[in-house]
Amino acid sequence: MSLAKIDVTVGGDIETRDLPLLDLGNYLAGDDSGKEELAEELRFASETVGFLALKNHGIPQSLLDRAIDENTRFCNLPLEEKLKIQVDQNQRGYIQPKATLIKHSIYHDNTKFDLNETTVFATDFAPDNPHVIAGKQFYALNQWPENLPGFRETVEEYMSAMQVLGKKLLPLWALSLELPEDFFLPYFENNYMYYRMAHYPPKPDPEENEFALGAHADTGFMTLLPAADVEGLEILDSNRIWFRPRKVPGAIHVNIGQFLERWSNERFIATPHRVAIPKEEDRYTAPVFLAPDFEPVVECLPTCQGPDNPPKYPSESYWQFFKWYMANTYPHYAEFHEESN
DSSP, X not given: OOSSOOOXXXXXXXXXXXXXXXXXXXXXXXXXXXXXXXXXXXXXXXXXXXXXXXXXXXXOHHHHHHHHHHHHHHHTSOHHHHGGGBOOTTSOEEEOTTOOOOTTOSSSOOOSOOOOEEEEEEXXXXXXXXXXXXXXXXXXXXXXXXXXXXHHHHHHHHHHHHHHHHHHHHHHHHHHTTOOTTTTGGGGTTOOEEEEEEEEOOOSSOOTTOOSEEEEOOOSSEEEEEOOSSOOEEEEOTTSOXXXXXXXXXXEEEEEOHHHHHHTTTSSOOOOEEEOOXXXXXXXXXXXXXXXXXXXXEOOOGGGOBTTBOXXXXXXXXXXXXXXXXXXXXXXXXXXXXXXX
């Protein structure tokens, strides 16, 4: 994606389109006969749209529903209760509405703060992890609300299930990039993931250039986002036209993060997207963002470069990239912008 700011028209009618739909039923049941075909479908979606949907993904609908129920329970708490776990420098905790502004967007000039409230939970690393012991940023324990029986258990169950699904997809990602099936596995041995438990309250008359979540691309390797009951997700296609994905009941959307885009030398697309402000109903979502291990420094994939296509990005670790992204997305990180050890 070019670093020049894309000039796109905001507002107007939004078209609804189908996303590429991958059926994981046989694959997750252990049938490898269709694996290459799935990898080809994933490659096509990744090179053209950057978004797709999964069906027969193995996550029970009951668990997806419970995740939304717990999101609703927490968001219905008084503000003073939610602020008891206010977001910290490790990007864990509650973020109030109008607290985020994606300043580095190359897709749109975001000028108004986002109208969403979000609570972030992430990987809890082992206490003996040397980076935990050293107090390195983003290595920390989650903050949990008080007096919500069953909340933590459901959130942890949901995150674990999505982590398992994401790792099962890694061989397909490798095959789609003409790499050995196990190529990505060493980078996900102790990987980082986070869950943005999001609430988008309604507003009948949004201001000009005001969104529930401004135009951006995600940070990590891949995002897993169960289809929401209330529409709002809008995706920017290669012709710079915004569209909404058609809902497939029970499906999980997948999109590519910027780290995979950089790793693949922009062969796979970290597609710009945003969330429109709902007019009447509250919108709740449960996206999980999977990234590789924080520390390994990765280089441009061998199948994504050549004499006429040299690497576009320097070698970097996900920790380095994530720190830059957070410092340029959330105003509350300004005080933490000095390099951590």
